Amino acid sequence: MENMSVSNKIKFVDFCAGIGAGRLGLENLGMECRGFSEIDKFSExxxxxxxxxxxxxxxxxxxxxxxxxxxxxLLIAGFPCQTFSVVGKRRGMEDKRGQIIYGLIKIMKEKNLI
Ligand SMILES: C[S@@+](CC[C@H](N)C(=O)[O-])C[C@H]1O[C@@H](n2cnc3c(N)ncnc32)[C@H](O)[C@@H]1O
Structure with missing residues (x-):
């Protein structure tokens, strides 16, 4: 038991990870990343x-x-903003990209974070 160490760092998962700018900020605050979620192979x-x-x-x-x-x-998610942007068509939740928030809410509920 004496060799066991349990990290008391705040742990997060990096969703819509991109190239990890958000992660960098949280790690600089002393938090620990436990994995990421990204669909673009070049970003990965x-x-x-x-x-x-x-x-x-x-x-x-x-x-x-x-x-x-x-x-x-906690989770971090810099999800796609094009569908909300004033330079786009502003289809919001009607655009598939705008619905990512629902996937994040589902995960947070299932992980008892909300
Ligand atoms: C605005 S960028 C994120 C930038 C990122 N926060 C960073 O610090 O580099 C949005 C990212 O979400 C990813 N993405 C879009 N839909 C996704 C999904 N359903 N699951 C996981 N990642 C997704 C895109 O491939 C893109 O890299």
Whole structure:
């Protein structure tokens, strides 16, 4: 038992991870990343150049089974904003990209975060 160490860091999962700018900020605050979710292979390639190859990419967050996710205290998600942007068509929730928030809410509920 004496060699066991349990991290008391705040743990997060990085959804819509992109190239990991959001993650960088949380890690600089002393938090611990427990995995990420990204669907674009070029983003993932760059992300792994920054953060290594060890972690699991949980893929499309709209298809994630929350039981497959590790436990975490908070999530970060810089989800696509084009559908809300004033320079776009502003279809909001009517655009598939705008509905990502519902996938995030589902995950947070299933992980008892809300
Ligand atoms: C605005 S960028 C995120 C930027 C990121 N926060 C960063 O710090 O680099 C949005 C990202 O969400 C990803 N994405 C879009 N739909 C997704 C989905 N269903 N599941 C996971 N990632 C998704 C896109 O591929 C894109 O890289």
């Amino acid at each position: 390639y760059t992300y792994r150049r920054f953060f290594g190859n060890e972690e699991k990419n949980f893929g499309n967050l709209m298809k994630i089974n929350s039981k497959d996710l590790p436990d975490f205290d």
